[in-house]
Amino acid sequence: xxxxxxxxxxxxxxxxxxxxxxxxxxxxxxxxxxxxxxxxxxxxxxxxxxxxxxxxxxxxxxxxxxxxxxxxxxxxxxxxxxxxxxxxxxxxxxxxxxxxxxxxxxxxxxxxxxxxxxxxxxxxxxxxxxxxxxxxxxxxxxxxxxxxxxxxxxxxxxxxxxxxxxxxxxxxxxxxxxxxxxxxxxxxxxxxxxxxxxxxxxxxxxxxxxxxxxxxxxxxxxxxxxxxxxxxxxxxxxxxxxxxxxxxxxxxxxxxxxxxxxxxxxxxxxxxxxxxxxxxxxxxxxxxxxxxxxxxxxxxxxxxxxxxxxxxxxxxxxxxxxxxxx
Amino acid sequence: xxxxxxxxxxxxxxxxxxxxxxxxxxxxxxxxxxxxxxxxxxxxxxxxxxxxxxxxxxxxxxxxxxxxxxxxxxxxxxxxxxxxxxxxxxxxxxxxxxxxxxxxxx
Numbered sequence: 282x283x284x285x286x287x288x289x290x291x292x293x294x295x296x297x298x299x300x301x302x303x304x305x306x307x308x309x310x311x312x313x314x315x316x317x318x319x320x321x322x323x324x325x326x327x328x329x330x331x332x333x334x335x336x337x338x339x340x341x342x343x344x345x346x347x348x349x350x351x352x353x354x355x356x357x358x359x360x361x362x363x364x365x366x367x368x369x370x371x372x373x374x375x376x377x378x379x380x381x382x383x384x385x386x387x388x389x390x391x392x393x394x395x396x397x398x399x400x401x402x403x404x405x406x407x408x409x410x411x412x413x414x415x416x417x418x419x420x421x422x423x424x425x426x427x428x429x430x431x432x433x434x435x436x437x438x439x440x441x442x443x444x445x446x447x448x449x450x451x452x453x454x455x456x457x458x459x460x461x462x463x464x465x466x467x468x469x470x471x472x473x474x475x476x477x478x479x480x481x482x483x484x485x486x487x488x489x490x491x492x493x494x495x496x497x498x499x500x501x502x503x504x505x506x507x508x509x510x511x512x513x514x515x516x517x518x519x520x521x522x523x524x525x526x527x528x529x530x531x532x533x534x535x536x537x538x539x540x541x542x543x544x545x546x547x548x549x550x551x552x553x554x555x556x557x558x559x560x561x562x563x564x565x566x567x568x569x570x571x572x573x574x575x576x577x578x579x580x581x582x583x584x585x586x587x588x589x590x591x592x593x594x595x596x597x598x599x600x601x602x603x604x605x606x607x
Numbered sequence: 608x609x610x611x612x613x614x615x616x617x618x619x620x621x622x623x624x625x626x627x628x629x630x631x632x633x634x635x636x637x638x639x640x641x642x643x644x645x646x647x648x649x650x651x652x653x654x655x656x657x658x659x660x661x662x663x664x665x666x667x668x669x670x671x672x673x674x675x676x677x678x679x680x681x682x683x684x685x686x687x688x689x690x691x692x693x694x695x696x697x698x699x700x701x702x703x704x705x706x707x708x709x710x711x712x713x
Contacts, residue, residue: 317666318666318667576708576711579704579707579708580708582700582704583701583704583705583708586697586700586701586704587628587701589694589697590628590694590697590698590701591628591629593694593697594629597692
């Protein structure tokens with residue numbers, strides 16, 4: 282009878298496991314590391330315990346907003362002559378195309394320098410504001426023996442169609458530094474206008490390669506196209522919801538929240554962060570101390586059970602010896 | 608390959624723990640290897656699958672799955688080794704807890 286019970290339990294467990302394996306996979310969701318937890322917070326950064334409806338309203342921490350061909354607050358992005366602007370549903374320009382780049386994310390991962398058709402995510406109007414890149418300055422960052430030479434960053438005159446990060450090679454000619462883009466899409470030679478110092482020239486002689494990139498400022502624009510919040514201190518900014526927006530200072534940094542004045546209301550501390558809905562947001566926190574405490578508890582349990590097993594074995598040995606003597 | 612590496616590492620850890628505890632029963636060692644071959648890749652597969660499927664999947668769920676593994680291994684050990692003298696549940700707990708703890712920090 283007992284054997285039958287065990288058998289039934291095993292069958293139930295295997296049915297559960299089988300069910301778990303046949304659940305359809307959403308491959309576009311970046312798996313979180315196992316040492317993080319999801320919690321819900323209010324605008325003071327305090328942990329809250331929402332009900333199921335509130336949880337549903339908040340949704341996931343991963344942002345999946347298609348940027349192209351979708352209207353947000355009556356506006357959508359459009360590109361003309363290499364610059365981005367916003368049009369209304371009648372195809373009229375509401376914000377003239379003057380922004381060289383938009384902000385996009387894929388699967389929660391920031392692609393600040395990429396503009397591809399798969400771009401989802403940040404440059405949309407929400408609560409009257411849209412995150413955007415502005416004030417672009419094309420620059421070249423040079424590498425010397427695999428180390429970046431930060432003082433050898435030059436402003437370059439660049440083709441307007443240039444839009445990707447491209448690997449470049451350089452040579453020195455007089456006091457000008459030639460940069461040749463190696464991609465097929467953007468051939469051409471670009472010249473720096475900045476004169477070379479002796480030290481720089483020495484470094485340049487051994488120069489192997491460098492990177493072309495656009496140096497941007499980022500911030501929020503209103504529906505007149507005016508920069509209303511300068512968020513240059515951040516590397517990644519998300520649209521506003523409930524009066525606050527998630528931001529982080531580096532691509533691998535932690536998320537915090539700012540309000541509509543640009544003031545930090547929750548310090549950067551979260552691995553991922555959702556929009557606020559009805560005063561609640563879902564955030565991913567690092568286990569940190571919890572992991573240590575858990576490990577300590579587990580280790581203590583292991584030691585205690587080991588001692589108990591050893592005691593059991595000794596007792597059984599003694600019992601066996603007594604039996605043998607008898 | 609990842610599954611194989613995890614499996615081999617788990618078997619090494621679990622057998623070492625059993626040996627250090629003073630057990631020398633060949634049947635126990637063999638059963639543990641076979642049980643691990645059955646359960647370990649399956650657990651890793653489920654963890655990976657759930658990890659891809661659920662955004663909410665986290666550390667707590669891993670712990671629950673590990674508890675499930677402890678129970679399954681205990682039941683399988685009970686089926687194979689019909690000895691009432693061996694503390695099979697404790698053995699199952701201790702070997703899985705140790706490999707889990709090591710795995711957490713690797």
